[in-house]
Amino acid sequence: MTEGKHTPAKGDGAEPGRDLQHIVTSADVAREAGVSRSTVSRCLSGDRRISEATRLRVQETANRLGYHVNKIARSMNTRKSDLIGLVTSGLSDPFRVEFLDKLILAIQQSGYRPLVIDVSDPAQMGTSMMHLLQYQVAGVVVTSGSPPPEVGVHFLKRNVPVVLVNRAGRLEGADVINCDNVRGGEMAADLLLETGKTRFGFLNVKGGTFSGNVRGETFVSRLAPRLASGDISFTPLVCDSADYDGGFNAALKFLATPETAPNAIFCAKDHIALGLLDAARFELGLRIPEDIAVVGFDDIAAARQGAYQLTTVCQSATKLAEMTVDRLRQRIRGDALTDQRLILPVEMTCRRTA
């Protein structure tokens, strides 16, 4: 059986639409429109030096033939792609999911495509990041996981911009975007001080995260004067995992004796706070906020649900995503050359837990 690779199929019985395998290339458009392939390329990329007549004719032909540029081939030539790598670690953290949701949308609206890399498995991390390089990504957003010092360097070496969002790491050449953890910690302290409660606590995951640690530090700093005068007390609280179960178990452990346990608790993130609330109410029979006042951080969707009505420090996932994409585009254009540290303002959202 003979099969020519790209037989023009002039006169034989095959209809042109019947050859399902063949994908329309710019050469096909060129031949059909009676111009050179270069002209086709220039027409579709909006080159000024093309006459209006041929531009229209070529575009019409392209549409009629159903031509779509092959981005793989384009990337090979330009050594750049429309892909932006999103490095994350699972989709279990609610705020991170909200952020990714908005980020994906913003990326698409800017004409780019998100290439997600999950580094939940630390062993896979190195190779996964390399895969991003192999796809010539135009930029990288790192939102989580273990420290990326050595991998980030590989991107910067190739002039691929890197943005770190809500995480630690002072990477030479990369931009850093954080929500205002400092102000957030202060606001939480101020609010809880107003409740008149006296036994303060800060609940964070064991070992701590970058964001969580900053929130806790400024929280305590704000309490310092009252602590010094002996008006109030402070106890650091630690849970095993930074999620609902972690908060739940921590409540069982630390709030068992309500008379002496902390009664004004700031949680490093909402998800932990929700677990704490459930355990306190349903397992220990405590009233919120009468017995215990709770403040969270992030303002995830669940925080405003009727079952929780969590008072929390709100950071806008939408704005965070917009800032990220804006900065990335500046870097890709080559506009901004000096590293930048951006801070997203936060605000207190008062509901019923404090």
Add this chain to the structure above:
Amino acid sequence: MTEGKHTPAKGDGAEPGRDLQHIVTSADVAREAGVSRSTVSRCLSGDRRISEATRLRVQETANRLGYHVNKIARSMNTRKSDLIGLVTSGLSDPFRVEFLDKLILAIQQSGYRPLVIDVSDPAQMGTSMMHLLQYQVAGVVVTSGSPPPEVGVHFLKRNVPVVLVNRAGRLEGADVINCDNVRGGEMAADLLLETGKTRFGFLNVKGGTFSGNVRGETFVSRLAPRLASGDISFTPLVCDSADYDGGFNAALKFLATPETAPNAIFCAKDHIALGLLDAARFELGLRIPEDIAVVGFDDIAAARQGAYQLTTVCQSATKLAEMTVDRLRQRIRGDALTDQRLILPVEMTCRRTA
């Protein structure tokens, strides 16, 4: 200023490591190892016809030079990429997020990379799907959104396998994977019948989704004998959005007069059920399950949180993801040529709401 593109830089002062822009290609490895570029390619792709000696030498050289294959170039040649397109519609639906989480993991472990396309904006949908084609994706998973009849066809035309998960659409040439909505609806009916409640309801979003409609239909079918005998009644309930707020508002609307309102309610999905529960308990002062029994569907993470303890039909996101990737790989290999309809078994998880 003269600038040769790839000057070998034989003798001038530039150290080899100084040229940060230059990325190591297979030609570099070939030159360094003293073989041809073909040999390098064959060594790294595990071709049998290469002697052990040269294979080791080439691999050592590749590692030493830090060579990584350029997947863009490879894709251009083979007309296939390691990318698998994930078509979704936002990350607001909790179960879909859990599914995507497991799916991304499974895809990566199979050596592929997920390229996410968000079609929240219906207007962008057509072009977004086209972008997938332009990246030569090896396969496509469609998890949501408006019907894809015309777009799916484009992929199948190019022999790109398409798998539809938990959604409507009988697409010629595509595989379909669903959880056992039929059995789930029946199980929900059986459980609620056991409670002895008499006024049944099924809460679904306005217009309905494919999965939701099937669940509701079989639910009612199972109730049919008892309905016919007049033992019980049934009322269809409709909410405006398929999420927490939708369920919340529906409860306020339909459960305002508890004496006549349905007291055994099956919700099309957990997220809706959670909203219903909160409104019933905290806004209307109803007791669960004494006043109203509620059954959900999906078994999302929040369903097992202390605040809800939702009784629900469980479908495993992990298994669903594994089935999806398995099927996709079979198609990519070209093993399976006939369309397939796969059903994921479900089971009832009894907690405290029914």
Add this chain to the structure above:
DNA sequence: TCGTTGAATGCACACGTGTGCATTACCATT
């Protein structure tokens, strides 16, 4: 010693696109 065989490797083409440079055609100016 010669022909045969099989393993190991190199040559050269193809994949589809962007773009610097050369070429052509046309118009205005001298």
Add this chain to the structure above:
DNA sequence: AATGGTAATGCACACGTGTGCATTCAACGA
């Protein structure tokens, strides 16, 4: 009419890889 200038378009190369085919070489049997 000759010349200079500019707008429009084509030519040809490069991007980095996989692979069919040809080639080389050593071993082996006759």
